[in-house]
Amino acid sequence: MFCIDNQSLDPYFNQAVEEYFLKNFDDNIFMLWRNDNAIIVGKHQNTLAEINVNHVKHRGIKVVRRLTGGGAVFHDLGNINYTFIMGYGEEGAKVDFKKYNQPIIDVLAGLGVKAHFSGRNDILIDDQKFSGNAEHIYHKKQRVLHHGTLLYASEIQDISDALNVNPLKFEGKARKSVRSRVTNISSHLKDDIGIDQFRQKVMRHITEMYPDAIPYQLTVKDKAAIQKLADEKYSTWSWNYGYSPKYSLKKGVKTDGGHVEVHLNVYKGVIIELDIFGDFFVNRDIDEVKQALIGVEHQEEAVLEKLKEIKSSEYFDNISEEELVVLFF
Structure with missing residues (x-):
């Protein structure tokens, strides 16, 4: 031995x-x-x-x-x-x-x-x-x-x-x-x-x-x-992280722009389904935000990078990318 x-x-x-x-x-x-x-x-x-x-x-x-x-x-x-x-x-x-x-x-x-x-x-x-x-x-x-x-x-x-x-x-x-x-x-x-x-x-x-x-x-x-x-x-x-089995996450937070809740499904570390709910106001169709996040790794840096890339703050009234990313983890 x-x-x-x-x-x-x-x-x-x-x-x-x-x-x-x-x-x-x-x-x-x-x-x-x-x-x-x-x-x-x-x-x-x-x-x-x-x-x-x-x-x-x-x-x-x-x-x-x-x-x-x-x-x-x-x-x-x-x-x-x-x-x-x-x-x-x-x-x-x-x-x-x-x-x-x-x-x-x-x-x-x-x-x-x-x-x-x-x-x-x-x-x-x-x-x-x-x-x-x-x-x-x-x-x-x-x-x-x-x-x-x-x-x-x-x-x-x-x-x-x-x-x-x-x-x-x-x-x-x-x-x-x-x-x-x-x-x-x-x-x-x-x-x-x-x-x-x-x-x-x-x-x-x-x-x-x-x-x-x-x-x-x-x-x-x-x-x-x-x-x-x-x-x-x-x-x-x-x-x-990515090796994790398929899972779902639900999380809600109160922001200056209203209550926001995210429901998402993740498989092999990648977001495969996403819904966003709440009493917030929007300036543009947020379906574009949801579609952009499909296929993104469920990793804080990756999600925040995508939110900034598509300028999600222009879709949600008074909700920044930094506030939104918190909902995903």
């Missing part, structure tokens, strides 16, 4: 690391890593339905789609992530969360903290979640990717703020996250050993569990391939 203590804090790079080792190596892998402020959404989720768009934009939080299913999670430097990439052999592919959660439970037991597996994919202390887990089966090479969060000293309020979104705004078949009561591991330790020492304890436990465990450092070749994958996939709008 290769044990990787990944020091990168870049969420785009770190998601690419997992895919790189899953698809290009045959060795078993264990990795510890952290992300600077980021929201990591499940593979099958509608990204915009999971995040607080204004908060994310204001705080400069990166949003990244991962390979595994499950719900959206917030990462900061108070959280450690762990990854197992293992062959599943002849017994066949199966999702087995307990197998990969048990080492974490054992580490905490050694620190005097009683943790337990709960529900489908969580680890709890008392009734509070500190670890959410997800898995992806890569059938081509008979390998499974399992990863999970370890909230050690995260900013709990930031988690709530970043993932807080109006549940009535979006409609669709994408999997929605289930919000849980969360806690930090450090809050349950008699003596707070600090996140770095806790990270070392987890790595030491794994190396003791697996006799063939050896440290692995990313080579220049590894880093170049991973960065290429990060640049071409994990940092792109098409993967992080």
Whole structure:
């Protein structure tokens, strides 16, 4: 087993690391890593339905789609992530969360903290979640990717703020996250050993569990391939937002020109249907505005650019392009 203590804090790079080792190596892998402020959404989720768009934009939080299913999670430097990439052999592919959660439970037991597996994919202390887990089966090479969060000293309020979104705004078949009561591991330790020492304890436990465990450092070749994958996939709008399943959005706001409400349908990240309602006044036929927006990526910069291009403020009385674009997100 290769044990990787990944020091990168870049969420785009770190998601690419997992895919790189899953698809290009045959060795078993264990990795510890952290992300600077980021929201990591499940593979099958509608990204915009999971995040607080204004908060994310204001705080400069990166949003990244991962390979595994499950719900959206917030990462900061108070959280450690762990990854197992293992062959599943002849017994066949199966999702087995307990197998990969048990080492974490054992580490905490050694620190005097009683943790337990709960529900489908969580680890709890008392009734509070500190670890959410997800898995992806890569059938081509008979390998499974399992990863999970370890909230050690995260900013709990930031988690709530970043993932807080109006549940009535979006409609669709994408999997929605289930919000849980969360806690930090450090809050349950008699003596707070600090996140770095806790990270070392987890790595030491794994190396003791697996006799063939050896440290692995990313080579220049590894880093170049991973960065290429990060640049071409994990940092792109098409993967992080455009990959979302078909969904609908309804939103209304009060402007100086009156109440305006937008209903739109999006497929593969592109607006395919659009209606605009309200008690506003118009100077020109707004069907031209609606038609111009069909086929535009459901991305704030793209929508605003199109609104300015067609000068939508000349269609709506006393409603600027900047006011109108808010309705689309």
